[in-house]
Structure formats: structure tokens, C-alpha cells
Amino acid sequence: MKTVMTRIPDACRLLPTTMLLIATLLLLGCNDPASKPAIDLDEKYRTINTSPLRDTDAARRENTIGLEHMDKGELYQAELAFKRAIESDVKFGPAHNNLGKLYFLKRSFYLAAHEFDDAIKLMPNHAGPHNNLGLTLLEANKLDDAIESLRKATSLDPHTIDYQANLARAVVQRGDRSEEVITLLRAIAARDERVQWRAWASHQLGEMGLDAQ
Numbered sequence: 001m002k003t004v005m006t007r008i009p010d011a012c013r014l015l016p017t018t019m020l021l022i023a024t025l026l027l028l029g030c031n032d033p034a035s036k037p038a039i040d041l042d043e044k045y046r047t048i049n050t051s052p053l054r055d056t057d058a059a060r061r062e063n064t065i066g067l068e069h070m071d072k073g074e075l076y077q078a079e080l081a082f083k084r085a086i087e088s089d090v091k092f093g094p095a096h097n098n099l100g101k102l103y104f105l106k107r108s109f110y111l112a113a114h115e116f117d118d119a120i121k122l123m124p125n126h127a128g129p130h131n132n133l134g135l136t137l138l139e140a141n142k143l144d145d146a147i148e149s150l151r152k153a154t155s156l157d158p159h160t161i162d163y164q165a166n167l168a169r170a171v172v173q174r175g176d177r178s179e180e181v182i183t184l185l186r187a188i189a190a191r192d193e194r195v196q197w198r199a200w201a202s203h204q205l206g207e208m209g210l211d212a213q
Contacts, residue, residue: 004162005101005132059089066098078102093122097129104136112136127157131166138170146170161192165201172204186212 066081085095100115119129134149188201
């Protein structure tokens, strides 16, 4: 099953107190958007020293090790493994994407955005890094840029409901009530396997005087 970064909808009263982790990374809480930190542009990014000789097999092995550590919540070991992967092959896009997920989980949004940008450059036709960058920008209150990235993810992979849900959450937050929003919400209400997302989509449609059909 593909794991996708996703964001819990704001309709907290519709959600159980304890949320199950559906994806490898799940944005936590139902925070007031005004309270979220902006990306710290002064945060320093340390360039990883890489070899001019690329060893993609080694990068793939280290990336797998990093994912195993991250699944266990061993973030320090995961970060070292992802960095070793990049040192082995600076153009190995999945390692940049996974390192971005790790920084996102640590709420280091500037570093996360940097890694997702690199992943997009290396894998422009993969939806995941676009989705992940969009969620990072959303957490940093850069709503319009976030929606642009999330739309790109859904255009590249229109069948993954998680991407549609993330986009719907962003456009609803912006106050959109377009046909696009209605289509997204109805898709979530009908197809999303996550109970809290179906409830949120149905609630949003009800607020608009619409049903889920």
C-alpha cells in the first residue's frame, strides 16, 4: 500500500480524540492556522558533501535502511541513512523526498521544503514530492503556493484519494466554493477509506447545502 503524507481536516469536533496513523507521516493536530509557524528563511541548510562518482545501488540500500528506521520512529538513525544515500548519489530523488518527510515530521519546514524541491527537480513526474511540498507550504501559511503544488500532485496522480483530500482541505481553508471543491468533497465522502475524512467531507458539503451524492 502506498504511503502518502496527509493532513487532518480542521473540523475537529467530527474527529475522535485519538487519530490512527493512516500514512507513514500524518500532520498532527487541528491547530488554528494563525498559530502555525512560517518557514524560517534564516534557518541554515547544511549542504551534504557528495562524491562526484554516483553509486545508485548504495543510495538505494541506504534509503531502504532509512525507511526502516523511520517506520520505527528512529528519526536520528533515519536521517543519517538518508544523508548517506544522498552522499552516495546526490541525484537519487527518493532519498531527498524521504529526508524531506523526516524534516517535516520534525517541523523543520525550511529544510523539508528544500529537500522536496530537490526531489521534484529529480522526479518531476512523481506526484509524491509535489504533494509533500504542498503540505509543507500549507503548514507555513503559504496557502496559494500550497494549493498550486497540491493541484500538481492530483494532476499527476488523479486516482490517489489522499492527494485529492489534501487539495480539498487547502481549497476549503481558502474559502473556495467552486465546482472543483464540490467534486473533490464528493469523491472523498464516497471513496476515502478514512472515516474522519469522509465525515469531514460530508460536513463541508452539508455546510454548502449539498449532499454527498
